[in-house]
Amino acid sequence: MKLALRSVLVFFFFSCFTIQAQEALSDIEKYPVFESCEGQSGQALAACFNNTLQSYFFENFNAPEVVAAENYTGTMVSLLEVTATGEFKVLYTEAAYQELKDEVKRVFESLPEIEPATYNGKPTYVQFQFRVDLPIGSSPVTSAVNTTDETLTAASDVVQDQYKNEYEEIKSFPYQNEEYTSQLNIPLSHQNYALFDSAMNQVGINNHTAQKPFVYAEVNKYYDFEAANQQLLKKKSSWLGRKWWNEHMGIVKGEDYWFTIDPGVDLQVGRGDGVDTYNNTRLVYFQGGLGKKLNFFAAVFESQGRFAGYFNRYAESLRPDGGNPAIIPGRNIAEPFRTDSYDYPVAEGYLSYAPSKHFNVQLGHGKNFIGDGYRSLLLSDNSSPYPYLRLNTTFWKLKYTNTWMSLRDVRSEVTLDGSFRTKYMANHYLSINVTKRLNIGLFEAVMWENDNDRGFDLNYLNPVIFYRAIEFTTGSRGGNAIIGLSGKYKFSDQINAYSQVVIDEFSSGDVFGGDQSWKNKLGFQLGAKYYNAFGVKNLYLQAEYNQVRPYTYSHNSIVLNYGHQNQPMAHLWGANFREGILIARYFNGRWFGSAKLTFGERGFDFNTAEDSFYYGGDIYRDEADRPFDTGIEIGQGNTTSVFIGEFQGGYLINPATNLKVYASLLFRDFTPNVDTATEFASSSTWFNLGIRTDLFNWYFDF
Known part of the structure; x- marks a missing residue:
């Protein structure tokens, strides 16, 4: 059951994962390059980057049990950066469970160094923002940006929307004389x-x-x-x-x-x-x-x-x-x-x-x-x-x-x-x-x-x-x-x-x-x-x-x-x-x-x-x-x-x-x-x- 849940979660996550690169980042002339993507350019390089990232995540991600156990419904927002030296870094993840945050961080930061993105022929960083609805039922909203303030502002808006109903979502449970075992x-x-x-x-x-x-x-x-x-x-x-x-x-x-x-x-x-x-x-x-x-x-x-x-x-x-x-x-x-x-x-x-x-x-x-x-x-x-x-x-x-x-x-x-x-x-x-x-x-x-x-x-x-x-x-x-x-x-x-x-x-x-x-x-x-x-x-x-x-x-x-x-x-x-x-x-x-x-x-x-x-x-x-x-x-x-x-x-x-x-x-x-x-x-x-x-x-x- 755990393996099936993981497969479904990862499949839908990455089958819907798109990166709007050139429209959002006109100042990036070349995507980051995995070793398996060398020799490709333009949209082909972006697609190869996506496919390689998806495959790695699919092979390494383990869905936390608490997500399925509690039938959680909500939104996860993550900010991922490929640095100017080609390292992967998770800048920010907003999720309902700490276990989910920890797992996303572990997977992305275990990626090997790759060739960084370039602008005007010089290495530069690139950041990816994606929003995922849980359980997976619709395409995640994903974009690439290179302005940290812009990214965090967008993420803040998402978080604010996500917790707007936090008060109403507080759950009450029947009291079962907990003092007797306290x-x-x-x-x-x-x-x-x-x-x-x-x-x-x-x-x-x-x-x-x-x-x-x-x-x-x-x-x-x-x-x-x-x-x-x-x-x-x-x-x-x-x-x-x-x-x-x-x-x-x-x-x-x-x-x-x-x-x-x-x-x-x-x-x-x-x-x-x-x-x-x-x-x-x-x-x-x-x-x-x-x-x-x-x-x-x-x-x-x-x-x-x-x-x-x-x-x-x-x-x-x-x-x-x-x-x-x-x-x-x-x-x-x-x-x-x-x-x-x-x-x-x-x-x-x-x-x-x-x-x-x-x-x-x-x-x-x-x-x-x-x-x-x-x-x-x-x-x-x-x-x-x-x-x-x-x-x-x-x-x-x-x-x-x-x-x-x-x-x-x-x-x-x-x-x-x-x-x-x-x-x-x-x-x-x-x-x-x-x-x-x-x-x-x-x-x-x-x-x-x-x-x-x-x-x-x-x-x-x-x-x-x-x-x-x-x-x-x-x-x-x-x-x-x-x-x-x-x-x-x-x-x-x-x-x-x-x-x-x-x-x-x-x-x-x-x-x-x-x-x-x-x-x-x-x-x-x-x-x-x-x-x-x-x-x-x-x-x-x-x-x-x-x-x-x-x-x-x-x-x-x-x-x-x-x-x-x-x-x-x-x-x-x-x-x-x-x-x-x-x-x-x-x-x-x-x-x-x-x-x-x-x-x-x-x-x-x-x-x-x-x-x-x-x-x-x-x-x-x-x-x-x-x-x-x-x-x-x-x-x-x-x-x-x-x-x-x-x-x-x-x-x-x-x-x-x-x-x-x-x-x-x-x-x-x-x-x-x-x-x-x-x-x-x-x-x-x-x-x-x-x-x-x-x-x-x-x-x-x-």
Whole structure:
């Protein structure tokens, strides 16, 4: 078929090829001469030139497959020159496909040198212009000229005519859920990740589940998003019905690009701690792809809200320098709204590029998570979004993640000239599938500040070096390094267990000395998951225990703590705590429900004139303020018991946009040994009704 197409194309091209020589070029007395045409003159020489050129082109031209594959209709314009030395040169080719341009150039420029044209007995150049309609159906318009300006002007006219209808000729294609096979992140939502967590944790598969967010392409191998989506679709024929129940609002798809745009909301009304509460978020998000390797996402949130009393108090305790009243946990700095509410805008987005199946690189503003649990002691998503660069490398039984972040310390103590203090963090996480059941992860992170105008230290761009070694070369007091270890074991397709250990400022003498040194900064996590529990399809159960010793994640420098915008980068509670969590989730079609119980013991500071010591829970305090060096115990200070119960039920309105309607009930009991101005006994009951586009995790359990 390819040979036949080539033959037809070339035959018609050259059977219609004529050169109007003497009429157009009265200043050429003799045509260029091929070796086989020597001894001929006048029209005979022109004909011989044509025939020889045709034969050579016919023997060497290979029609690009794309011309036939796409049934292309259009015009090709080429300018060919035989120079004064007898060389063939393609000056210009205007065609719809680069492959066609390249092939024309290759064929003509492979011609041998010939005797050049002459004028008044002297060698001169001659240029040939031809126009060909594709597919070949009429004679090409061909002429010979020797004025480059004239040639290019004529070609420009042809090109302008050719593209006059370019706008109308843009083709649209049906959208086929390209995001499900793309390099886009699956939005971080515990509720949504539970849908495919079982599929990602089958015994024998060689994937990695700790580095989050996942991209659709890596999950789609194990969980068929398209099939799951088809099961949820409602039969709607009207445009409004399809957009409300099944589809993205705006869709554009071309030959090698696509994008969607959707409005969204997070509207809540409720009552908590005796006051009416609400959240009013309007958002728009835009996502798409250019080719198969590059994807993009952007979301803008505009929000106002008033929350239950304990949540408002915590948000205000995070307030930044500069007069703003609060930081909404996990979101952003808030401005005052009316007399008792907050206004907090948020913007997130990223570019995601996969140069090959082994690599994915992302540049964005958002969050990351490392771990298999509900919490993470290594890197969590409970802080505000931040700029990041992330590189995932996957091969053999390994997945290696490098993340570089730019963070902010927004406290009054570190603000300079009205600007928040910049600090940076880099981390490595290496995930290894040791067997088909056992996975082990190795973690290291370092935080450093912009001291001595250090800026982003290029030493930490090295993706394979140990950060502790870099600290010694750059000044160990200028950084805060943390290391960690994680593990997961799959007992069966239904049950797996996971763990994490975090080590901050490891000193073997202090850890194993038995005197409970303050330098013994350790934390660990143990958890288990049970899928399709007790034979009930889509019933997901999870149990988790976390504990972190006092002073973990803090530092003797006022800036180098493991935090961002006054929020911890790991566990929501900071340090100096024990916590147990029980979670149940259930799905049935578009219906869903969840229950979460949290039991904990935390150690707070008294912050009184009689006792202003730092007991190790608030990671933003200076370690030098500790009351003693040994005998350090979890829960020391103002020991507080915490119980939180969260219950939620809802209905998925649109699976394409993750729009949900729900009702939730939260009960919180907070009982310190000593009531202080900031920590005092309280019980909160918070009921909410809402509709939200579920793109991130809301955490209310602190």
